[in-house]
Amino acid sequence: MNEKNATLADIARLAGVSPATVSRVINKSGYVGNRTRLVVEDAIKSTGFVPNAAAKAMVTRRTSLIGLIIPTFENPVYQEILKGANDAGVERGFSVVLGIEGEDDKSVSAAILRLAALQVDGIIVAKPEYHSIGTAEHLQPFIARRLPIVQLGNRDLENLIDGITINDFDCGYAMGMHFARLGHESCTLIGEPVNSFVRERHEGFRKAYVDQGLPLTGLAVEAADFSRAGGNAAALRALSERPGTSAILAMNDIMAIGAIDAAERSGRRVPEDLAIAGFDGIQLGALVRPRLTTVIFPTYEMGRSLVELLISRIDGSCGGEARQMVFNGRLMVRESTIRTVL
């Protein structure tokens, strides 16, 4: 609103009551006589009065704002997280403010700073790829100031922050079993294990080969930045350096899709010459050809849970200890690893 809007005091005058009473009516708090309530409600309606959130925030020290930090939109996972977070937030009376700046840890701090200045009640950091292992140090100053924060994707080894993760080891294991059963001994993993979630997927993957009794003689790891272009480049490197590579597992779907392009460009048929799979379960994976084998995560639900975790932290309805919530991924086999799915 730009011009003069009615204020609570105006309503009070109009209804012939005190500001305190108007406030009670608005917030449905305390005792208000039935007749007075009606009079006040009329005044509110006739003026189209909307309480000033900034004023309210000043005294309650709550803005009903939640900051959501995500890395990018190129990867559709974040849309679903965003959607889930926004839905759950709005249902509970919160609005979501975006924090999408650059790609590294520093930019997370910048975003948090901006959001903190807005007095958001809490912040969701959904930028797993850019965290390093362990409790992210760049979050420490904010934790110290008791700004409620929940993070997505990485296990907080020091158990200081609430967070949501996937059973990454199991997901890696499921992919490992799938690849091992197909007999792939020369695999390239795209995405280095510098974060807890990637590391656990790698470990699960290897464990599956051990359990299956298949040697993983040609295992290689290619670094990549979790983008489609990055996945594409990593796959091209892998294929030219190790032409014998028979399977690629990217740490997310969008890189896997980049890898499919790379395979095509280098004249390989997928899956006949090269099997490719990813993680996340983005819808795009079912639209590309060949359809992408993946591990599907319940991203929308995870978005919802992130704000629920955060809100319970904000209103203190949870204990003091940090909570970790773990979701399950589900292996989805499609054409990019086996031509004929049974």
Add this chain to the structure above:
Amino acid sequence: MNEKNATLADIARLAGVSPATVSRVINKSGYVGNRTRLVVEDAIKSTGFVPNAAAKAMVTRRTSLIGLIIPTFENPVYQEILKGANDAGVERGFSVVLGIEGEDDKSVSAAILRLAALQVDGIIVAKPEYHSIGTAEHLQPFIARRLPIVQLGNRDLENLIDGITINDFDCGYAMGMHFARLGHESCTLIGEPVNSFVRERHEGFRKAYVDQGLPLTGLAVEAADFSRAGGNAAALRALSERPGTSAILAMNDIMAIGAIDAAERSGRRVPEDLAIAGFDGIQLGALVRPRLTTVIFPTYEMGRSLVELLISRIDGSCGGEARQMVFNGRLMVRESTIRTVL
């Protein structure tokens, strides 16, 4: 922030100056002696002081918040718009608050109400599909209250609101020429002309046939809700009711992609048996097979321009009249309309 944070008054005490001076330092406004400035800046740094935006908003009547209302994330166009809007906003000191509720005009009003209560400085309504022709009446109450609003996609016939559109007639015309040259006389347009942008695309499409001298004997229009599923259903209807249909033009890419699935399911080869095209130029269109012919819109730039238009309206640096900004689409021919692109 949850617990006690330093306040401006604390800084003043610490630096041995008055609150007014601290305020001047923070906002780089008015005169401040060089030495005093340094002292104050030190105090700010050592405490990690962050000014309380709510308090500031109360007195300045500005929150530096922009509301962004979009319909859905299923359609990737909105990601780019969102990204553009967020980038441009942050660059200019604004933060973006999301408004994604349901799909109809009522939900737009609900979202605006929520955002207005937050005292956002202005609102972007980027929900073209759900506007009806002419100035959207559901926006009127907010315009009356002088809440700055800019809209995307529909021409505001009464010229009351700032807005951004595409040269929809020309885009429709370009598609019409493309289809006419390919000799398609039985076309189905998916998406009814109930909004200005759809209507103009239809008109341009028809005009091209006239100019090209080709009869458009089998033109049909199928209603659809601008979702992939909607496009899919509309295409299935079209193909079963009018088996002679040789081309489908969907009013957006995501519906066109749904139509490709429909073609596949009904045993038609694209483009040999059925040509399919859309509008928007989402990246997904280049990933599906066959690759989708489309008209590419500069969505990221449009997102940026939306906030620039809005901000100039907020700070009053523009005249009183509503402005319409028109962007150009670019025809991109791919495999879904001609097997061999020259």
Add this chain to the structure above:
DNA sequence: TTGAAAGCGATACCAC
């Protein structure tokens, strides 16, 4: 160049 003090528009505590 700096300080004092008056609000901004709600809430919530304490009387009545």
Add this chain to the structure above:
DNA sequence: GTGGTATCGCTTTCAA
């Protein structure tokens, strides 16, 4: 049940 009023943290005249 209802009213009076101090208060939140900052900006902004107006004086000095």
